[in-house]
Amino acid sequence: xxxxxxxxxxxxxxxxxxxxxxxxxxxxxxxxxxxxxxxxxxxxxxxxxxxxxxxxxxxxxxxxxxxxxxxxxxxxxxxxxxxxxxxxxxxxxxxxxxxxxxxxxxxxxxxxxxxxxxxxxxxxxxxxxxxxxxxxxxxxxxxxxxxxxxxxxxxxxxxxxxxxxxxxxxxxxxxxxxxxxxxxxxxxxxxxxxxxxxxxxxxxxxxxxxxxxxxxxxxxxxxxxxxxxxxxxxxxxxxxxxxxxxxxxxxxxxxxxxxxxxxxxxxxxxxxxxxxxxxxxxxxxxxxxxxxxxxxxxxxxxxxxxxxxxxxxxxxxxxxxxxxxxxxxxxxxxxxxxxxxxxxxxxxxxxxxxxxxxxxxxxxxxxxxxxxxxxxxxxxxxxxxxxxxxxxxxxxxxxxxxx
Amino acid sequence: xxxxxxxxxxxxxxxxxxxxxxxxxxxxxxxxxxxxxxxxxxxxxxxxxxxxxxxxxxxxxxxxxxxxxxxxxxxxxxxxxxxxxxxxxxxxxxxxxxxxxxxxxxxxxxxxxxxxxxxxxxxxxxxxxxxxxxxxxxxxxxxxxxxxxxxxxxxxxxxxxxxxxxxxxxxxxxxxxxxxxxxxxxxxxxxxxxxxxxxxxxxxxxxxxxxxxxxxxxxxxxxxxxxxxxxxxxxxxxxxxxxxxxxxxxxxxxxxxxxxxxxxxxxxxxxxxxxxxxxxxxxxxxxxxxxxxxxxxxxxxxxxxxxxxxxxxxxxxxxxxxxxxxxxxxxxxxxxxxxxxxxxxxxxxxxxxx
Numbered sequence: 001x002x003x004x005x006x007x008x009x010x011x012x013x014x015x016x017x018x019x020x021x022x023x024x025x026x027x028x029x030x031x032x033x034x035x036x037x038x039x040x041x042x043x044x045x046x047x048x049x050x051x052x053x054x055x056x057x058x059x060x061x062x063x064x065x066x067x068x069x070x071x072x073x074x075x076x077x078x079x080x081x082x083x084x085x086x087x088x089x090x091x092x093x094x095x096x097x098x099x100x101x102x103x104x105x106x107x108x109x110x111x112x113x114x115x116x117x118x119x120x121x122x123x124x125x126x127x128x129x130x131x132x133x134x135x136x137x138x139x140x141x142x143x144x145x146x147x148x149x150x151x152x153x154x155x156x157x158x159x160x161x162x163x164x165x166x167x168x169x170x171x172x173x174x175x176x177x178x179x180x181x182x183x184x185x186x187x188x189x190x191x192x193x194x195x196x197x198x199x200x201x202x203x204x205x206x207x208x209x210x211x212x213x214x215x216x217x218x219x220x221x222x223x224x225x226x227x228x229x230x231x232x233x234x235x236x237x238x239x240x241x242x243x244x245x246x247x248x249x250x251x252x253x254x255x256x257x258x259x260x261x262x263x264x265x266x267x268x269x270x271x272x273x274x275x276x277x278x279x280x281x282x283x284x285x286x287x288x289x290x291x292x293x294x295x296x297x298x299x300x301x302x303x304x305x306x307x308x309x310x311x312x313x314x315x316x317x318x319x320x321x322x323x324x325x326x327x328x329x330x331x332x333x334x335x336x337x338x339x340x341x342x343x344x345x346x347x348x349x350x351x352x353x354x355x356x357x358x359x360x361x362x363x364x365x366x367x368x369x370x371x372x373x374x375x376x377x378x379x380x381x382x383x384x385x386x387x388x389x390x391x392x393x394x395x396x397x398x399x400x401x402x403x
Numbered sequence: 404x405x406x407x408x409x410x411x412x413x414x415x416x417x418x419x420x421x422x423x424x425x426x427x428x429x430x431x432x433x434x435x436x437x438x439x440x441x442x443x444x445x446x447x448x449x450x451x452x453x454x455x456x457x458x459x460x461x462x463x464x465x466x467x468x469x470x471x472x473x474x475x476x477x478x479x480x481x482x483x484x485x486x487x488x489x490x491x492x493x494x495x496x497x498x499x500x501x502x503x504x505x506x507x508x509x510x511x512x513x514x515x516x517x518x519x520x521x522x523x524x525x526x527x528x529x530x531x532x533x534x535x536x537x538x539x540x541x542x543x544x545x546x547x548x549x550x551x552x553x554x555x556x557x558x559x560x561x562x563x564x565x566x567x568x569x570x571x572x573x574x575x576x577x578x579x580x581x582x583x584x585x586x587x588x589x590x591x592x593x594x595x596x597x598x599x600x601x602x603x604x605x606x607x608x609x610x611x612x613x614x615x616x617x618x619x620x621x622x623x624x625x626x627x628x629x630x631x632x633x634x635x636x637x638x639x640x641x642x643x644x645x646x647x648x649x650x651x652x653x654x655x656x657x658x659x660x661x662x663x664x665x666x667x668x669x670x671x672x673x674x675x676x677x678x679x680x681x682x683x684x685x686x687x688x689x690x691x692x693x694x695x696x697x698x699x700x701x702x703x704x705x706x707x708x709x710x711x712x713x714x715x716x717x718x719x720x721x722x723x724x725x726x727x728x729x730x731x732x733x734x735x736x737x738x739x740x741x742x743x744x745x746x747x748x749x750x751x752x753x754x755x756x757x
Contacts, residue, residue, distance in 0.1 A: 335519055
């Protein structure tokens with residue numbers, strides 16, 4: 001019998017000196033960790049046995065299956081614990097955050113042949129917004145609540161939009177601006193406003209640095225993706241409070257109690273839960289170290305480059321720096337930064353690779369200049385305060401050339 | 404020097420990027436996203452598609468150069484697509500590639516070249532730039548079948564100082580051979596023929612996007628007698644013979660379009676003949692106009708051969724007078740003036756002279 005894979009990691013390894021080079025052969029300072037981040041070495045090690053030693057399909061009767069099944073169920077128990085769930089079967093493994101969002105919105109809104117009303121916000125990730133619009137096309141009533149100029153959703157506006165049986169979805173923190181949302185307040189207000197309301201939060205971006213649990217927030221559904229936490233791409237989960245019915249969106253062999261079919265990505269699931277474990281264990285240090293890098297970045301940038309404008313104030317994710325450098329189009333700046341060895345982002349890229357106008361900034365009432373001159377630097381578990389300073393100096397040098 | 408190479412995903416711009424590298428320069432590849440569907444997506448067929456951007460990206464990766472897709476959708480709509488529709492609505496036959504070169508590619512993109520960290524802008528056009536005696540000259544490409552100097556006639560000294568056209572020194576066959584030698588995935592890719600932002604028939608595109616081009620009206624003969632009816636001047640261009648919907652003993656051609664009254668005038672072959680045309684948006688490569696009455700040659704369509712003409716200028720503005728009458732000269736098309744291999748300048752045909 002192969003040995004059980006260890007999910008227990010006592011303490012995370014110290015950040016590796018991790019670097020890639022761009023095509024100018026300049027050492028690349030990667031500051032797009034919100035897009036995706038480096039797989040943690042412990043995750044990689046925990047996943048390795050599932051390629052060969054523990055390759056089994058958990059849905060089988062023999063020992064090879066049992067080994068895989070055991071590893072997966074142990075991971076499920078651990079995930080439930082980390083999310084403050086009551087039962088392990090409240091965790092549904094998916095192929096990523098987008099699928100978890102689809103299952104939460106579409107699955108909950110259509111369950112039992114119903115067409116439950118949906119209330120969400122204008123700054124949600126497309127995975128939520130487009131799922132909500134899809135459900136709307138199938139007959140669900142959809143209300144999209146706006147945000148204030150600081151990019152925050154107001155709990156009372158969400159509550160006012162709730163009718164009986166509503167599915168509410170508001171993200172824990174915005175993936176572009178980093179603005180934290182008052183999710184506990186929203187959950188309390190929404191459930192008090194009408195009967196049978198179910199509240200979902202997309203915590204894909206927040207989980208690495210913010211405590212998000214079902215117990216603490218009072219939400220009924222939580223989406224997570226492994227790759228934002230130092231885990232692999234293509235795996236995530238949806239926490240669903242027991243008793244909330246879901247219509248499956250992926251149909252087939254009936255895995256995950258029929259709620260999500262498809263052969264389990266066992267190695268990925270182990271990688272996801274290892275990354276969650278490390279994120280939770282490392283969270284305080286992450287906030288201090290990575291937040292320190294972000295703070296140094298902004299402090300040095302403010303001195304070296306005049307007139308920078310932070311898009312949102314506190315509370316925001318410690319790893320996010322979303323800002324505007326007036327007079328410099330972000331598209332041009334990002335290209336120059338790439339050549340200078342800084343990987344950053346603005347909005348999201350379309351299929352072709354062009355930068356699209358941000359619906360988040362539009363929802364905040366940003367004018368064209370703000371929309372086209374804003375960019376996002378996001379720090380990750382590999383960064384330290386020196387990276388923040390280095391990045392600010394490189395950005396300042398490029399801005400100096402462009403001015 | 405660092406070159407910004409406008410890569411369309413075709414073989415010519417792929418090889419242009421490769422040639423710049425071979426000449427020892429640094430290269431940054433870009434594709435302009437110029438058009439998108441109502442859902443925000445890039446077209447999936449025709450030129451300017453996701454697949455074309457992907458080809459450009461893969462060639463850039465193969466050449467190991469950075470590559471970006473730049474968002475020119477708003478710019479392109481305002482500077483190329485809207486004027487394209489407006490020109491048809493005015494009964495003209497526009498050349499959107501020329502508008503793109505004049506107003507986007509060699510204007511806004513060229514102006515951004517420095518900001519993007521580059522010294523020159525490189526495209527895959529078949530034309531040649533020469534620098535001699537402190538002046539830049541624009542010559543036809545060496546491949547007579549592929550020469551694209553016609554669509555570059557608006558380039559002046561300021562632009563040419565920052566533009567390189569390495570492909571113009573070769574014929575198409577050797578460009579493809581070179582792409583094959585380098586193993587570029589675009590080596591055997593067919594040339595694009597269509598307007599990049601139009602999928603299918605441009606008339607359908609116009610009807611969908613510009614409602615004022617589809618006013619039904621009469622078809623009249625040169626004497627003004629009504630001989631038929633049509634569903635919109637958009638379906639006609641000067642010189643068109645097929646699809647008139649009316650039958651005659653001898654061939655009839657579209658000789659005039661009046662969008663004001665939605666009237667299409669048809670006539671015989673002789674009625675198509677014009678003696679000259681007036682020009683607007685006129686520019687000269689050297690920056691100065693040739694002397695009044697200069698005997699040069701003029702090309703009035705992309706696929707026409709240059710013909711002998713006199714460049715003249717009177718109180719009503721500049722015009723060219725053909726040595727022999729020319730047929731199918733359509734307002735909206737460019738008239739490009741050559742002196743042998745060299746582009747003198749050119750402009751847009753505003754009016755024909757019978």
